[in-house]
Amino acid sequence: MPIFAFMQKTSQIYGIRAIIEAIDSQRPINKIFLQKGLGGELFKELEVSIRKNGISCSYVPVEKLNRLTKNNHQGAVANISPVDFHDFEELVEGILEKDHKPLFLLLDQVSDVRNFGAIIRTAECCGVDGIIIPKSGAAPITEDTVKTSAGAVFNVPVSKVDHLKDAIFYLQSSGIQIVAATEKTESTVYAIDFNVPCAIIMGAEGKGISSSIIDSVDHKAKLPLLGKIGSLNVSVACGVFLYEAVRQRMA
Known part of the structure; x- marks a missing residue:
């Protein structure tokens, strides 16, 4: 069917x-x-x-x-939802048992279902081990999400958590580096070492990552913007971050 x-x-x-x-x-x-x-x-x-x-x-x-x-x-x-959500701790522990450097993606209040679908599609192509979203305020997985992801949503585990900040602390205690994609820094994405177990956080459309989460991360990084427009679409920015991680891991 x-x-x-x-x-x-x-x-x-x-x-x-x-x-x-x-x-x-x-x-x-x-x-x-x-x-x-x-x-x-x-x-x-x-x-x-x-x-x-x-x-x-x-x-x-x-x-x-x-x-x-x-x-x-x-x-x-x-x-x-057309997919089942994974238990967060079980997902993390299962990935840590594998013989490779984990790569997780956290989405802070990304609310557009098409952006969510595009992000999932890129994440699947980049070998992301799991996507973590908050139970409240995040885009649902709908038919539009599935279509925009080109079906990738069925290949990447997605976990919902009560509080993203608690998930960050759990990942850090598991030896995973947390990198926030934010304009509130002088460091660019190219200065970050992604060739380690890490998780990348992307913020909401327009608002970015909440300040309480920004304060809890290990590294902050931005994309250099050389034109007149002050920001990229979150799904595009996410793709740049993920493929920088892929580039470093393949080098």
């Missing part, structure tokens, strides 16, 4: 009880839409489960839910 046909059949769950069961069974849920003004014990149970599991949620008019599905949604519709 073609990938997209499979996704179209499995990318949505509707109904309060069905969504509760999906959460309990650890289905990879991107976002849940709830009808404004609804109440009842089962609806409250769903709200508690959503908050407990840190799932992105929006309260919307019933008309929005009717557009999402023509089925009896009971005031709740969930969008399901």
